[in-house]
Each structure stands twice: as C-alpha cells, then as structure tokens.
Amino acid sequence: MTQAFRRAKGGRIDRSRTLSFSFDGKSYAGHPGDTLASALLANGVHLVGRSFKYHRPRGILTAGSEEPNALVGVGRDDAHYTPNLRAPQVELYDGLVSESQNRSPSLTRDYAAINDVFWRFIPSGFYYKTFMWPKKAWTKFFEPRIREMAGLGRSPKTPDAARYAQRFAHCDVLVVGAGPAGIAAALSAAKTGARVILCDEQAEPGGALLAEPDAMIDGVSAAQWLQGALAQLAAHKNVRVLPRTIAFGYFPHNLIGLAQSLTDHEGERDDAKPRGRLWQVRAGEVIIAAGAIERPLVFPDNDRPGIMLAEAARIYLERYGVLPGQRALIFTAHDGAYRTALALHRAGCEIAGIVDLRPKADGPWVEAARQAGLEVHAAATVTATRGRLRLTGATIAPIKGGSAIEVACDTLLMSGGFTPSVHLFSQSRGKLVFDATLDAFLPGAPAEACRVVGSAAGLASLQEALESGAEAGGGGTRHQAANAPVAQGGFIGVVPYHGDPGAVRAFLDYQNDVTAKDVMLALREGMQSVEHVKRFTTNGMASDQGKLSNMNALAIMSAVLHKPVPAIGTTTFRMPYTPVPFGYFAGYARGELFEPARRTAIDGWAAAQGAVFEDVGLWKRARYFPRGAEDMHKAVARECAAVRQGVGIFDASTLGKIEVVGPDAAEFLNRMYINAWTKLAPGKLRYGILLREDGFIIDDGVIGRISDTRFHVTTTTGGAARVLGMMEDYLQTEFPELNVWLTSTTEQYAVIAVQGPKARAVVAPLVEGADLSAEALPHMSMVECRVAGVPARLFRVSFTGELGFEINVPADYGQAVWEALMACGQPHGITPYGTETMHVLRAEKGYIIVGQETDGTVTPDDVGYGGMIGKAKPDFVGKRALARKAFAAQTNRKQLVGLLTDDPALLLDEGAQIVADPTQPKPMTMLGHITSSYWSETLGRSIALALLRDGRARTGERLHVPQHDGTARVTVVSPVFYDPEGARLNG
Amino acid sequence: MLLIPCPYCGPRPEIEFAYGGEAHVVRAADPRQVDDAGWTEFLYFRNNPRGDHAERWRHAFGCGRFFNVKRNTYTDQIEASYRIGETRP
Numbered sequence A: 001m002t003q004a005f006r007r008a009k010g011g012r013i014d015r016s017r018t019l020s021f022s023f024d025g026k027s028y029a030g031h032p033g034d035t036l037a038s039a040l041l042a043n044g045v046h047l048v049g050r051s052f053k054y055h056r057p058r059g060i061l062t063a064g065s066e067e068p069n070a071l072v073g074v075g076r077d078d079a080h081y082t083p084n085l086r087a088p089q090v091e092l093y094d095g096l097v098s099e100s101q102n103r104s105p106s107l108t109r110d111y112a113a114i115n116d117v118f119w120r121f122i123p124s125g126f127y128y129k130t131f132m133w134p135k136k137a138w139t140k141f142f143e144p145r146i147r148e149m150a151g152l153g154r155s156p157k158t159p160d161a162a163r164y165a166q167r168f169a170h171c172d173v174l175v176v177g178a179g180p181a182g183i184a185a186a187l188s189a190a191k192t193g194a195r196v197i198l199c200d201e202q203a204e205p206g207g208a209l210l211a212e213p214d215a216m217i218d219g220v221s222a223a224q225w226l227q228g229a230l231a232q233l234a235a236h237k238n239v240r241v242l243p244r245t246i247a248f249g250y251f252p253h254n255l256i257g258l259a260q261s262l263t264d265h266e267g268e269r270d271d272a273k274p275r276g277r278l279w280q281v282r283a284g285e286v287i288i289a290a291g292a293i294e295r296p297l298v299f300p301d302n303d304r305p306g307i308m309l310a311e312a313a314r315i316y317l318e319r320y321g322v323l324p325g326q327r328a329l330i331f332t333a334h335d336g337a338y339r340t341a342l343a344l345h346r347a348g349c350e351i352a353g354i355v356d357l358r359p360k361a362d363g364p365w366v367e368a369a370r371q372a373g374l375e376v377h378a379a380a381t382v383t384a385t386r387g388r389l390r391l392t393g394a395t396i397a398p399i400k401g402g403s404a405i406e407v408a409c410d411t412l413l414m415s416g417g418f419t420p421s422v423h424l425f426s427q428s429r430g431k432l433v434f435d436a437t438l439d440a441f442l443p444g445a446p447a448e449a450c451r452v453v454g455s456a457a458g459l460a461s462l463q464e465a466l467e468s469g470a471e472a473g474g475g476g477t478r479h480q481a482a483n484a485p486v487a488q489g490g491f492i493g494v495v496p497y498h499g500d501p502g503a504v505r506a507f508l509d510y511q512n513d514v515t516a517k518d519v520m521l522a523l524r525e526g527m528q529s530v531e532h533v534k535r536f537t538t539n540g541m542a543s544d545q546g547k548l549s550n551m552n553a554l555a556i557m558s559a560v561l562h563k564p565v566p567a568i569g570t571t572t573f574r575m576p577y578t579p580v581p582f583g584y585f586a587g588y589a590r591g592e593l594f595e596p597a598r599r600t601a602i603d604g605w606a607a608a609q610g611a612v613f614e615d616v617g618l619w620k621r622a623r624y625f626p627r628g629a630e631d632m633h634k635a636v637a638r639e640c641a642a643v644r645q646g647v648g649i650f651d652a653s654t655l656g657k658i659e660v661v662g663p664d665a666a667e668f669l670n671r672m673y674i675n676a677w678t679k680l681a682p683g684k685l686r687y688g689i690l691l692r693e694d695g696f697i698i699d700d701g702v703i704g705r706i707s708d709t710r711f712h713v714t715t716t717t718g719g720a721a722r723v724l725g726m727m728e729d730y731l732q733t734e735f736p737e738l739n740v741w742l743t744s745t746t747e748q749y750a751v752i753a754v755q756g757p758k759a760r761a762v763v764a765p766l767v768e769g770a771d772l773s774a775e776a777l778p779h780m781s782m783v784e785c786r787v788a789g790v791p792a793r794l795f796r797v798s799f800t801g802e803l804g805f806e807i808n809v810p811a812d813y814g815q816a817v818w819e820a821l822m823a824c825g826q827p828h829g830i831t832p833y834g835t836e837t838m839h840v841l842r843a844e845k846g847y848i849i850v851g852q853e854t855d856g857t858v859t860p861d862d863v864g865y866g867g868m869i870g871k872a873k874p875d876f877v878g879k880r881a882l883a884r885k886a887f888a889a890q891t892n893r894k895q896l897v898g899l900l901t902d903d904p905a906l907l908l909d910e911g912a913q914i915v916a917d918p919t920q921p922k923p924m925t926m927l928g929h930i931t932s933s934y935w936s937e938t939l940g941r942s943i944a945l946a947l948l949r950d951g952r953a954r955t956g957e958r959l960h961v962p963q964h965d966g967t968a969r970v971t972v973v974s975p976v977f978y979d980p981e982g983a984r985l986n987g
Numbered sequence B: 001m002l003l004i005p006c007p008y009c010g011p012r013p014e015i016e017f018a019y020g021g022e023a024h025v026v027r028a029a030d031p032r033q034v035d036d037a038g039w040t041e042f043l044y045f046r047n048n049p050r051g052d053h054a055e056r057w058r059h060a061f062g063c064g065r066f067f068n069v070k071r072n073t074y075t076d077q078i079e080a081s082y083r084i085g086e087t088r089p
C-alpha cells in the first residue's frame, strides 16, 4: 500500500486521509482529491487496459475526459456497475472497486493479444471483406467470435439500482467550462445582473488554474485568485455553478444538454438520492470556454504503457503530487512539454532528454531547459520504443538522418501542441475555419447565439483567456495575468520516419486502434472524403469523436492527397461530447412511469374479476374474463355464446369521443365525413366513415345527433387524438367560416355496452325517462335519460349484431352503473366479455376494424360501404380524390370478402396471402391477404375476412392460402357470416 | 429542441407542438373545379427546400391553434411566426 510515486507535498489532495481502493482485485491507497488515474499512477500502475482491436497493453495517456486508453469498469456490484468510465474522471472514494476491460484472463496475460501478432492480416476494413464468404460462416463462426471480441466494457445484467433526476432551466448566459476564460466570463456576466449558469466537467472548477503554480492574476497567485473568484460567484444570487457537469450536446435554439454527476464520488452511494441529473438549459447566450486538448505525436509504437501526454504528466504532478515515472524522455513540437520537463526535473524525476521535432529549438522555454542542464535534441525524432507491459526505452534519431541513439526511460511524455475543443461549437452548426499558423480549426461564424473564448478559440496565453472571457461576459471587468509566458509550437500528421512505414504501427486513434497506415490504406482503397475515411478506418468514431485523433488524421490525408487541410475538411463532431449513461436520459421514465397507462372507470372491477388485459395504445383493455381454468379459447367461446343466446356486458369506454357543437355542426360533419348529416334527426345515430384527403379510410364510428346544434361523435380507440387533430386542422385552416366548437370527451364518459337478446330486459328496469321498446327506440337511435339514477346518453346500437345498448354515463359513475347492470342482469345470466369476444362477434357480422381490415389504402367502396357516401354533397374530405380517373380506371381493387376453409377447424394466419394456384412458380401472383381470422363458436367453424382483388365478383370461387404449415383451400363468401338480414339487431 | 414562437402563447419548447407540413398549400374552395393533375399536385407534392420554409405547426399541448412558421431548414432558425390567413412575411 505504498504510494511510491507520490511526492511528500504539493498538489490539491488531502494527505491527512488515506483512501483504500481496488483495481483488478488488488488493493491500493490514495487520497481525497485523487482520481482513479492519479491514484493508480501514484502507485506506479500505468498498465490499465488492453486496446480495442489488437489487445495491446495500454497505459494512462491523459488527465481528462479525452482519455482513450484508461477505460475502466467501476462499481461494487452489478446493479451499481458502470463500464467504460475514463479513469482520469473517476473521483476516488474509500472502497472504490474497479477493473480493467477487454482482456481475458488478465491484463498481463490476454489471449486475444494474438491479434497483435497477426495485425498485418486484420487491417482497416477487413471485416467488410473477410466475412463475406462463405455465407454460412458469418452466422455460425464469424459473428459469434466477433461479438465475443468486440466492444470494450461489459454491460451490467441487473437493472440499474440508481435513480436519475431531470430538470429544465433557463438562463441569460450559460458558460461551459470553468477554466480562467470561463470564470472570467461568468464574473463579467454576473456583474450585468444576468442569470448565469457556469458548468464544468471536473469535480473542482478551475481548469488550467488547478495546475498553475507560477502564474499571478490580479496580483495574487492563480490558486488564490481562483478561490476568490469562486467565492464571488457563490455570493451572486443569479449565478449557479455546476461542477461535475458535462455539456454533452448543443441543440437548436440554444438548448444545451448537461449531465451532472451527483453521487458517483460519494462512495457507497445512497440509492435514494439521484445519481445524476440531466439538465435541459435554454440559454440566451452560450459562452463556450471548453479549453484545448493536447495532441499525441504519431510515431512508431507510440502506445506503450508509460507513454503519456506531456501536459497530462504536469497536471498529475502539480495537482495530485504524482510523478509519472523515474526517468522520462520528452518528445515534443511544443513549448509546453519543456514546462513539464522543468517541473519534473525540479520534482526529482530524471529527464532522459528532450527530443524536439522543430528544426530550431529556441525561445525562453528551451533556454530555461538548457540552463537547468537538460539535454535538448533539436530537429530530432523518436523512431522506436521498447517494453511490453511498460516502456523501457526509446530510439532517438535526427530528422535529416544519421546515427540513432538508444535511451533508457520508463516514461515518454509527448506533445504535438493543442487542438481547440470546438466540439460544442460545431454541434451548434457554427462554421469552422482552418488557421494555418495554429494548424487548427477555429470557431468561425456562429449559427446560434454563442461565443467561444480562451484556448477553445485558439488563444494561447492566460492573459488572452481572461480578456476574452471578461469581454464575452459583457460586464466590463478586467484582469491582469503575470508570470505566465506563452508556450508555442505544434505539429500535425505523422512524424518523419526513414524506415518502411508499412512495417510499423503509429497510433492515431488509441481508442479505436487506428494507425497512420490504416488511413493511408483507406486512401489507397480510393476513399477521398474525410467521412469515408472515418468510416473505413473507424478513426474518430465512438466516444473519442476525434478529440485526440482528428487533426493528425487530416494532416495525413492532406499529405497523401496533396491537398491543404481546409480542402479536406473535417468530420462532424457528434454529441455526446463524452458518454452519458442511459439512465440520465431515461430519468423518471422507468417501469410504471415509462408510459402512462390509461385505465377506464371499470378497470378495477375487471381486474378484481381476474380479467386478462391487453394493451390498445396506452389503454389497458380487458381481453377476456376466464373462469376457473379456462384458456382464452374456452373463455371466448363461452362469452360469445352468452351474447348470442342471453346477454353480455362490455366496457367500451376507450372509444374516442368528440363533442361537436355549434350552429354549423351538421355542415362541418358534412364536410368531414363521407355521410350526409343534414337530415339526420336529433335522437338518431349514424355510422360515419372518415377519409383522408387522398380518399382512403382513416377512421370510423357511430355519431349521434343530440340536438340541431350538438353531435356526439365516436372514433376508434386508437384514432381519437388523430381525428380531433384533423378536425381542428380543417376547422381552423380550411373552414374558418364555420361556427363550430370541438371538445374531446373521451375520458368524460364511461361507455357500457349491454348486448344480446336479453339486453332490454337487463337495462329497462334501471332506466328513468325513456321507453326502450323497439318502436320508441329502434336500432340506431338514442335518448337522454337516467340509468341507475345517473344522467346518461343511451344509444341503441350494436357492434355484435344482437339487440344492444351502449350507455354513456359520466366516468365517475361508470363502475356504479356497471355494478347496477350486473346486479340487474344476474337473473338473466349476464356475462362480462372482453375485446377478443367483441372481435369475434363483429367479424361474424362482417363489421370492419379500421387498421385491421383497412391499411391506409382502402376506400369505402373497397369494404362495401360505397353506398354510405352522401352523393348530393358538393364536397367532403376525400371526395375529390375518389373522383380521380385513376380510381375509376382501376378494375381489380382489393375488396372485402369472407373466406371459409374447406377444413372447418383450420384457422387461417392473419396476414397470409391468397393465390389462385399454389403450384405456380415463385414469385406467385398474390390476389390479396387475410385481415381477420377467428374461431366462431356461433357457427361452429373458423371464419376469415380478407381483402381480395376484385373480390365481390369472385364469390363462390375456390382459392388457396399458403400457410406456415401447408396450403389451405378456401371458398370466397360474403363477409357477413351471421344473420345477414339483421333481424336480430332490430329485435 | 426548437423554441417555437406561438403567435397566441409566445415562445414554447417544441415538445408542445405538432408539425403540420408545408404552409400555404391551398385546398380549393370548390375541389370539383380542379382537374386531376391539379388535385394530385395538391395531395402529394410538397417543397423540400434547404433554406427558408413556410410550415404549419399546431400548439397541440397548449392553445391548440394552428399557425405558420418561417424556418430555415438548414440552420433551424425561425424568422417569423404568423396566424393562419396572414400573408407570408
């Protein structure tokens, strides 16, 4: 438990407390303020993962969210496990349990590392080619193998024990990034009285200031200035500072998605508290102060454990008091690495030399290094590295050629300069402009109300960062930085190499295991577009999103294609900026809350009776009411018989209901529905069909005229909202001259259907104020009365073909009226039935279900309802479309028919096709398809409805229906199987 | 998520609205006077510009009203919103 690489003092960690944690089952010690990465490094652990494709040993490369190698799984058990966390972002807590990924059985002995031996045979795009042949090998061999090998972390198998919160927020200024530029911007904006949100991905706000021992700001040390600035912001009531919060996505109109981690750092976290919170912030202005990301240098075997970015090493030293190793070689094209070298040298780490790619190494940083006695190799490069599980040495050679020297080192710190983090700006669809002096894409013209400040805008100095932030904030604040000399330089592309470039691997994208050679191969294969190269090589894909790899890949393309970088362009930066656990997006929408269930007033009663429910849209509907050990088939047979022979009761409350009111209500319905409404007398019902403007059926339902100016419109269960929306559309935009009001009343009424020869005997005793006799209340009429003492709209209507009533009562009284009807029906053997029985009964009568017999290409005439069209009406929705010659010319449209199988016990498959000759060669000529198929207890045989080409003219024809288990022989019949004269429903 | 200015309620988030397709597609007062080609055009043909687009939205989970919006389909920026019947700005 010794932290051999921890310095005795320095950094922002609390040495008075020791935390214990484990990595791959081994225990280590760290301190509060550590990340998992800094604590591992303090213990001398660099080897933390195996690479994605070649399973090469990999170490910690960065100190931030851009980390491509140190991806770990964290969590005490499966329900608290999160894979693919970046170790530099995992805050250390006592008892933290972590493990490496993508290795079997262990990091030091990984069988799949065989991929690294055969690397020549699995270049980019190999999966596009190799697995094409033979066909069967894909499912039997390749796919299972690839699935086993692919991916990095493992998904937990248990549901996430954590819960997640979500919040909307509005502000005048959202500042992303709490480094010097972001803090200056927030201070400045706060001064104007603006509502400010300042968010930062790290546990501690401060950004670069957290590892800044030298600079002075406004006369005090950077650390003191930071402390004061944060205190000032905390004192502003209009300012909210959100640490541990990643701005992962920039959505239109300045909506920014933030993911705030709340309890991940608290150790054995309390599942009662939300683990994280998703913020949706609508900002007046967004100030992006996202900083810059250091680039790796692309040289042979630049991925061994012990190889790290130079600035990252300095951060580990200054912020965490950790040395990266005992002897470090510096390889750079940027002054920043000299700063690292000097700091490490002062801290007691041996410097094996500074290899500078630049032809003339000079300037104050180089001078300082030389004065400190560090050896600088100017115009030189690193041509090789050694060491399997940890770096042991490297080869230095002059760029212009000449004798190479070998150096021993356990650490190599590299810097190719810095790439401004333009991801969010690019997500906002702002234009990127290439800056040739910085070799970087910088934010250009914005598409949203946003500004980019600090190093994200390519500004290198602390003074410029503070100034740009203060100016963007608009508060006129000023800051003065001192003792912060600018570090300059940079390099993009592959470093000069004299050997055979095909024989070495220089990694561009560590996370996706993409090498410089892969990009060159993509170009040889003919890819020219940066987007194609990205997909062929997977460079910059997944969570990396080009953070480390983008500029180096573009520079390689530029060199090979002989085009300047801006002519190559850059790939789109996708959200999220860093991965966000799914739980943040799901938020409260889990389990019961995933989708709100709609339940009728009678739902509780049905549940208590043991009904089996089905989902219809969001509704829960009773499907059947099994008795004893009945299965669905037996229950439905019994329910059907009860309705046909006695009386059944059915909950029809889910039917959509729209109250259409006003002096022009009848005219409005004339224009919407195909039927004629003007002459429908109050107290009468009519079955209405609604078309879309293209002439096809979209909905149907019974409509009652309550009075001259009031209609009770019913719609299908699933179509209620759509129909109301469509009616509103026409009323508001096409027929604004009509004086009509539309109100959804679906949930205001419970609807109870009482159906069967004994229906009148059950209902009549409960009715006050109405005569239910066939003469007073014939089929398709209605009356307002009281049922069981409750005001009701009583419809004489039938969807079963039997004498029937549908009783509409206020929903609050639904169950009371239902129970009164049950009691009254007891002597008559009243039987509750569900949707399955309803379907069988209506199919026996040939009544269509919109969405089952129709599919959006069916006209009224197709289902035999052409006669319902109000011929005298000048116009209704869909009328003009039906009058098109294209319709008139069609002689073989699919029409609704009934089908009877030769074998009365055989049930046809719904959706099965109908053919004339089952022996014809494939592809067969298909004449139509089965839309509904049921066992009819009433008829003692199976029945089916179908849409069949020229179907009505085929009555009596014998056809075939190929099924999954053989071909059925069928005869075409009328779709009305039962009581075609309608004697029963008129009873 | 867009921020859509409802002419009746003010700016509201997109989730409160339902999209209603291209605006100013006129349904003839007397469809019988329109020939088949004209009606087919009305039924099926819509503009799909990269740039300025006049489109209908309904404030479905708000005031319920239909209105028109002038939106740039490339930048998503909304230049104007106006009531049904008002001329396109």
Ligand SMILES: [Zn+2]
Pocket (backbone or CB within 6 Å): B006, B007, B008, B009, B010, B059, B062, B063, B064, B065
């Ligand atoms: Zn509104």
